[in-house]
Amino acid sequence: MTPHLNEIWVYLAASPLLGLTITLVAYQGAFWLYRRSGMNPLANPVLISVTALVALLSLTGTPYQTYFDGAQFVHFLLGPATVALAVPLYTQFRRVRAMLLPVLLGLVAGSLTAVLSAIAIGKLFGASTPTLLSLAPKSVTTPIAMGVAERIGGIPSLTAVLVIATGILGAVGARYLFDAMKLRDPAIRGFAIGVASHGIGTARAFQVSEQAGAFAALAMGLNGLLTALMLPALMPLLSRWLG
């Protein structure tokens, strides 16, 4: 490396510009691949961008904190995006009034199942307590899940990864499960996908049918809200269980 290039690198490595730019470039590339694959859920753009960025940062020996100094500007938008979820929530809410009771019962049952089964199975197979607390909000959309993880003593960045994995699993597998259960009502299928696998599942449901997508978006918003209220309140009980 000539001294000149070296100076440029030293400047760029210390400025937030590089972290921000590589985040957007990685995402654009990953999204292009996702479209090329015909929106195959396995080609999830978040998964691809993260893999590429981790490889790049490791190869250049860049610490995560240096990268995040730039990427934080993207990360910050998670807050306003969470607030913005109120808009689709409001729009869907009026359509769903007719079946309010089944929706609420399904929501509470599904939300409890998501949290308790994740912790129980993780504990059964020997996961550590911080890992279990990071797993607990895995079915909720990332900005909410990370906030909840932080509140209850999990690791927000680990939660983000587990949430994304959960979304991909639900989006890929739901169809086979529901077909095996002979469950055809698109409202029920959509709502269950939204409860179990948040935004990634919701995106998938919209591709199948408008009605399924609407119910999935509603379920994602409601489960986010319920989990954010319920999980911190359950913590005294959970911490006794986890020892």
Place this chain on the structure above:
Amino acid sequence: MIAALTQLLLFQLAGEVVARGLGLPVPGPVLGMLFLFLALALRGGPDAELQTTSQGLLQHLSLLFVPAGTGIMLHLHRVADEWLPLLLSLLVSTFATLAVTALVMRLALRSTPTEGGQP
């Protein structure tokens, strides 16, 4: 767009202030979402600008996960150490959640006189 972003930030700020001020165990942006939802209910829906801006923001929601997801590089050893419980927990819990939610809704729909969905 600026007016809508200002609204979203104000609701988030209100959520943060109330959550921390009252010591509530809920993330500030979630309370902000609840406040905005109530405001929309009072106002009878979002204006065109808020509708467009929130749609734009939510369309690119997955981009916003990337910086946090990249944080996995700080936890690679944890994932390597605990891959089996993590994998089993995610797999079983996700499918159990799908099945339980769907079964409870189907039961509830059958036992209430049909107003919505198909029998």
